[in-house]
Amino acid sequence: MSVVASAKKSGPFAHGFSSVQKTMFTVLLALAPATAFNLYLFGWPAILLFTITVGACVAIEAVCLQLAGKPVGATLADCSAVLTGWLLAMSLPPWAPWWVGVLAAIFAIALAKHAFGGIGQNVFNPAMVGRTVMLISFPVAMTIWVAPHPLFSAGAPGLAESFAITFGGNVPDTMSAASALGHIKTELSRGIPVTQSMSQVPDLMDMTLGYRAGSMGETSLLLILAGGLFLMAKRIISWHIPVSMMGSLFLIAALFHAIDPARFTSGTFHLVSGATVLGAFFIATDYVTSPVSKSGQLVFGAGVGLLTWSIRNFAGYPEGMAFAVLLMNSLTPIIDQYTRPRAFGRNRKGEPLPLEKKP
Amino acid sequence: MKIFTVRGGIHPEYRKDITSEKGITVLPMPATLYIPLQQHIGAPAEVLVVAGDPVKKGQMIARNQGSVSASHHAPTSGRIMEITEVAAPHPSGLPQTTIILESDGKDEWGDLPEPITDPFAVDPKAIHDRVACSGIVGMGGAAFPSAIKLNLGQQKKLEILLLNGAECEPYLTCDDRVMREHADEVVDGARIMAHALGTPRVIIGIEQNKPQAIEAMTRAASTFPNVEVVAVPVQYPMGSERHLVQAITGIETPARKLTADLGIVVHNVATARAVHHAVRFGRPLVARVVTVSGGAIRDPKNLLAPIGAKIADLVEFCGGFAARPESVVNGGPMMGQPLASLDAPVVKGTSGILALTAEEINDRPASACIRCGSCITICPCGLSPVEMSAFIRKDNLETAAKLGVMDCFSCGSCSWVCPSHIPLVHYFNYAKGMLRDQESDRRKNERIKLLAEVRVIRVEKAAEAKRAALAAKSKPAAEAAPSGAAGEAKAATEEKVNA
Numbered sequence: 067m068s069v070v071a072s073a074k075k076s077g078p079f080a081h082g083f084s085s086v087q088k089t090m091f092t093v094l095l096a097l098a099p100a101t102a103f104n105l106y107l108f109g110w111p112a113i114l115l116f117t118i119t120v121g122a123c124v125a126i127e128a129v130c131l132q133l134a135g136k137p138v139g140a141t142l143a144d145c146s147a148v149l150t151g152w153l154l155a156m157s158l159p160p161w162a163p164w165w166v167g168v169l170a171a172i173f174a175i176a177l178a179k180h181a182f183g184g185i186g187q188n189v190f191n192p193a194m195v196g197r198t199v200m201l202i203s204f205p206v207a208m209t210i211w212v213a214p215h216p217l218f219s220a221g222a223p224g225l226a227e228s229f230a231i232t233f234g235g236n237v238p239d240t241m242s243a244a245s246a247l248g249h250i251k252t253e254l255s256r257g258i259p260v261t262q263s264m265s266q267v268p269d270l271m272d273m274t275l276g277y278r279a280g281s282m283g284e285t286s287l288l289l290i291l292a293g294g295l296f297l298m299a300k301r302i303i304s305w306h307i308p309v310s311m312m313g314s315l316f317l318i319a320a321l322f323h324a325i326d327p328a329r330f331t332s333g334t335f336h337l338v339s340g341a342t343v344l345g346a347f348f349i350a351t352d353y354v355t356s357p358v359s360k361s362g363q364l365v366f367g368a369g370v371g372l373l374t375w376s377i378r379n380f381a382g383y384p385e386g387m388a389f390a391v392l393l394m395n396s397l398t399p400i401i402d403q404y405t406r407p408r409a410f411g412r413n414r415k416g417e418p419l420p421l422e423k424k425p
Numbered sequence: 426m427k428i429f430t431v432r433g434g435i436h437p438e439y440r441k442d443i444t445s446e447k448g449i450t451v452l453p454m455p456a457t458l459y460i461p462l463q464q465h466i467g468a469p470a471e472v473l474v475v476a477g478d479p480v481k482k483g484q485m486i487a488r489n490q491g492s493v494s495a496s497h498h499a500p501t502s503g504r505i506m507e508i509t510e511v512a513a514p515h516p517s518g519l520p521q522t523t524i525i526l527e528s529d530g531k532d533e534w535g536d537l538p539e540p541i542t543d544p545f546a547v548d549p550k551a552i553h554d555r556v557a558c559s560g561i562v563g564m565g566g567a568a569f570p571s572a573i574k575l576n577l578g579q580q581k582k583l584e585i586l587l588l589n590g591a592e593c594e595p596y597l598t599c600d601d602r603v604m605r606e607h608a609d610e611v612v613d614g615a616r617i618m619a620h621a622l623g624t625p626r627v628i629i630g631i632e633q634n635k636p637q638a639i640e641a642m643t644r645a646a647s648t649f650p651n652v653e654v655v656a657v658p659v660q661y662p663m664g665s666e667r668h669l670v671q672a673i674t675g676i677e678t679p680a681r682k683l684t685a686d687l688g689i690v691v692h693n694v695a696t697a698r699a700v701h702h703a704v705r706f707g708r709p710l711v712a713r714v715v716t717v718s719g720g721a722i723r724d725p726k727n728l729l730a731p732i733g734a735k736i737a738d739l740v741e742f743c744g745g746f747a748a749r750p751e752s753v754v755n756g757g758p759m760m761g762q763p764l765a766s767l768d769a770p771v772v773k774g775t776s777g778i779l780a781l782t783a784e785e786i787n788d789r790p791a792s793a794c795i796r797c798g799s800c801i802t803i804c805p806c807g808l809s810p811v812e813m814s815a816f817i818r819k820d821n822l823e824t825a826a827k828l829g830v831m832d833c834f835s836c837g838s839c840s841w842v843c844p845s846h847i848p849l850v851h852y853f854n855y856a857k858g859m860l861r862d863q864e865s866d867r868r869k870n871e872r873i874k875l876l877a878e879v880r881v882i883r884v885e886k887a888a889e890a891k892r893a894a895l896a897a898k899s900k901p902a903a904e905a906a907p908s909g910a911a912g913e914a915k916a917a918t919e920e921k922v923n924a
Contacts, residue, residue: 076516076851079758080437080595080777081787084844086795096497145793186845187792202657250632358798358811402812409807410432411680416829418680424689 088146096293107214108160110228119167125150130180153193156283170196211279259328294347310367362405429675458733464772500711500731518765539708554613559703564636568774578622584688591751593666594757604638608645614697665793721750721780737767752781800839810839
C-alpha cells in the first residue's frame, strides 16, 4: 500500500493568508505616520522615551516567556510586545523620565499580560494597565505635559539636553504646559466657567493637527484617523467600536453642553481632545480585550464613550479614556455571553425557527 | 430574480482555472476495478455475485438492502476476481468489503432495463423505481441515495426542485464541465426528477464564476418555461443546501427541519444527468466525472472515470506527481477528506482528487487565539467557533453542544480564516463524533433498562399465572382476581417497548 500522506488532521486543506504576525504588523504600519509626526513634534526626549519603552516591553516579554518555558523567538516574532510597547509609549507624557517607560512596561507585559497566561489570555488591555498604574502611583511624573517643540526648531532641546530630560528628569519649568482637558478641569475647580477657559486652549485646527500638549502619540488626530481608516480598509478592525465609542461620547457631551455650556465642554471638544481618536481606533479595538461579536463591540464601544465622558467630567482625573477602556474590559466576558450571533435556523434563544410559508 | 443575502462565508483562492478549460476526458478502462459495497449513506449493499462470475457492463452486482441503501453495478464487462477487504476512500484507510472486477477489455453492456420513452407520462413511482435500481446517489459528495429523496413528493406537496450547480469548493470543476458539455442531459434529468417529485418549478443555481455553464444551461432551459437558471454570488459555502435555498428563496430552513419541509428539494447537477441516463437509456450509474487537480499533479484533468478505478490510476493518467503532495484529498480542499492511500477506489461521491502541495495548504502550527472574532463574523451558521473550541479543548462537550456545535456542518470557513491557524473544524468534528457516541450510548442504555423492566414484569406475570393456575386447581370455585392497577402499568410498559 502506498501511503502518500499522513491523514492526521481533518480539513480544510487551504488557508487564508492571515496570520497573527501580519495582523500586528499592519497595526504598527497604521500607527507609524502618527507616531513619526508626534516624535517630530516632541523631539529627542520623546524619541528616547519611545525607544526605551518599546525596548523594555520586548525585553520583559522575552524574560516572561523564558520563565514560563514557552518558545521565546517564535512568540516574540508575533510582534505583539512591540505593539503593546508602542501604544504604551504613545500614551505616556512625551518628556517623562526613562524609569516611567520601564516601570510601565513591567506592569503592562509582566503583570497585565503574562500573569494572565500570555497573548490572548489577558483580561485587561496591557498598555492601558501600564499607563493607569503609573498614573495612580506617580501622578506628578505622569502629568508633566509640554507644548510641542519640533525637532531642530528654535527652543527645542538638543540631544545632550534631551538626555538630561529623559535620564535626569530635568524638564525646564518654562517648557511645561497644561493639556486642554487638564486646563479646563483646573479652571472649573477655581470657579472659572468653561465658556471662559475655552478661550485659552488651542483652537480646533491646532487640536486636530497635533500642535497641543498631550501624551506622546495622541495629538495628531488626522494621522491617527488616517491610520484607523487604513486598518478598516485592511479589515483588521471594523467600524463598530470606533463609531459607537466616538458617537456615544459626542452625543452625551453635546447633550450636556446644550443643557449647561458653562459647566460642560462641547461634543466636538471631547472628540478632538485627549486620547479619544487614538483610543477609539487603536486601544479600545484591541482584539484580546474587546468583545468578539459585532453587536458586542457596539455595546463595548458605547460603554467606553460614556465612561470616558463621565470620568472627564465628574472624576478627579481630567482624562478618562484609559480607565474607561479598563472598566469595559472587565465586562467583555459578560458582553460576549449576551451578544452571541443568532444561529442559522434558530431564534435568539436557540430554539428552531417556526416553519415559514412555502415559497 | 432577486438573490437574498446569506450570512458569513469566505472568498478562498478558487484555483478553478487549473482545470476549468480542460474538457471531460475518458479514463482508459483500468484492468481491475474495486467496487466497495458501501459508497453511500446508509446500509452497505448485498453482494449478488461470487468469485469467477462473468459480468456485463451495467449488470447489478450488489443490491440495496434496508430502507436507506443503494445498489451497485459492474462498471465494465469482465469477471469477478474476488470479494474481499480493500482500503476504503476514507481518512482512516480502513478496509471494507469490496468486489474486485477484472476487465475483459470489451466494455460490453449487458441487458439493461427498457428506456422510458415518455417519462412525463408515467407514474412518478416508475421513475423512482428506475432511479433506485440504477444505484444513483447524490453526486455532490454526500452520496445520499437519490431515490429516497425523489420519494419525498409522496409524503408532502413540494414546490421547487433546486438543482445545485454552485460548485463552491475551490479547484473542483467537474460540475462546471458537466453543465457546459451536457447541459441538455442535465436539464432533461432535472425535468424528469421534477415530474417524480411533483414540483411545478425547477431552479438551477450556479455561482457567477461559471459564466459558460450559466450560458449553456440557460440555453438548454430556454424551451422549458418552468425551468429557470439563476446566477448566485461567489461566496463559499454557497453550495450548502440550506444556504443555497436561502440565497434563492430568502427562506431560512429551521434547525432540525429539512428543506423539503419548505417544499424545496435540492439535487446536484451530476445526479440529474445520471437520472437522465437511467431513465432515457436504462443505464445505471457506473462512471462519474472527477476533477484531478492540485499543485502536485503534473497534468490536471477532468476525467470520466469508472466507479472502482483506483485513485492511483487517475493520478497516473494525469502524469503523476510533479511535486511531493503534502496531502491527497478526496473532494474539495474545504470539506474534502484526507486520503490515507492512493489504492482506494473512486466511488460515486468522489467529486475530486486533489494532490496539494504544502504551499497550497499553508498549514502552520496553531498559536494562541487572539480573539479577533473573524470566525464569528464568517460562520455561515451563526455560531461562535472561538467559544466552542475553547470548551472542547477542556473536553466540556456539554457546553459546546449548548453553544450549537451540532449545528456546525464543518464547512471549514473558520479554520480557513483563523490568523492563529487553530484547527477549529478538527475540534468540532471531534466533539460531534463524541456527542453522537454519547447519544447512541444513552439510547442503548435506555433500551436495555426498558427491556430489563419488561422482563421482570413478564417473569412476575408468568409466576402469577402459575399461582393462579395452582389456586384454580385447588379451589375451582374461587374467582380469579387480577390486580387492576399493576396490570395497567405493565400494559403501558409493554406498549412502550412495542412502540
